[in-house]
Amino acid sequence: MGEHCERELERLGAPAHRIRREIFGSAVDVARLPGWPAALPADREVEIEVVGHGTVAARTGEPLLVSLERAGLVVPSICRTGACAECRVRVEAGPVHVLAGRGLREADQAMGYVHSCTSYPLGDLRIRLGR
Numbered sequence: 001m002g003e004h005c006e007r008e009l010e011r012l013g014a015p016a017h018r019i020r021r022e023i024f025g026s027a028v029d030v031a032r033l034p035g036w037p038a039a040l041p042a043d044r045e046v047e048i049e050v051v052g053h054g055t056v057a058a059r060t061g062e063p064l065l066v067s068l069e070r071a072g073l074v075v076p077s078i079c080r081t082g083a084c085a086e087c088r089v090r091v092e093a094g095p096v097h098v099l100a101g102r103g104l105r106e107a108d109q110a111m112g113y114v115h116s117c118t119s120y121p122l123g124d125l126r127i128r129l130g131r
């Protein structure tokens with residue numbers, strides 16, 4: 001139903017940045033969602049250097065937040081859908097895929113912050129926790 005509504009809103013001319021989805025939890029298959037690089041598998045292993053905390057193993061199709069938690073790092077989170085900004089991390093180097101329409105503020109974008117619950121590593125990264 002969500003996909004149908006999104007298609008119809010686009011057909012009616014609603015700007016993409018005004019369309020919001022409610023998704024509870026992580027996307028099941030992020031590689032099938034709009035904007036994912038076509039040639040990149042969702043199961044590629046990458047490394048995330050977390051400044052001051054060492055290196056974390058991750059997969060391209062897994063939200064940064066989940067990879068960080070699996071490594072025992074505590075990242076504050078509330079909604080886990082990209083809405084509250086509690087899980088922000090700063091990306092210092094490397095490519096990240098941010099799910100479309102997840103409310104990332106322009107100021108955060110300009111400073112390199114992403115919502116780790118709705119952001120995926122496309123390659124090796126260096127990030128910084130906290131604000």
Ligand code: FES
Binds near residue numbers: 079080083086087115
């Ligand atoms: S936990 Fe709310 S934006 Fe990530």
